[in-house]
Amino acid sequence: MRSHRKYDPNFKREAVRLVIEDGMGIREVERSLGITYGVLKGWVQKHRDHQDAAFVGSHAPESPEAELKRLRKENERLQRERDILKKAVAIFSTDPHRYSGS
Template identity: 45%
Template sequence: MGRPSKYPTEFRTEAVRLVLTTDKSMAEVARDLGISDKTLAGWVRKDRAKQTADALPGALNEHERLELKRLRKEVADLKVEREILRKAAAYFAKETTR
């Protein structure tokens, strides 16, 4: 996982809103807020990508994506556990036939 953000989520959301709803350029908004224009551009790009993904028919919302990620990890863990149990069962079956 990456390092924690230097800026709170509310600040980033408000900065993106300013870029999208005002007549100011991205550089002007960044200068007014005291942040790098490259940083603000990254936030805007990420927000636009999220909006595009959410607008697709049948797209998952943020909570559904998090749930899907959690479930995929759980499935992977269960597959590892199943493989360990399968090998243990085979080992003990071989031991009892001796």
């Protein structure tokens, strides 16, 4: 069974912009962005047919409260990732030969 990946409307617009405005090839953009083969061609055609209305989001914009909650959660995750990276840097910088295999 083949799964269908959902792409954000902004992602679609940016991918189409790379083809139309920057002159990149469809296959090149698909490869560089990890888009399934043939999908971008459909997006480009949809853009040509509908211009700005081509990739309107399918869901209502989030409320300010929901956005704040989402951003706080993301901020917490990013802080945890930063802390882990700081610890890793501290460990690896104490003895550079310890982990290099030398």
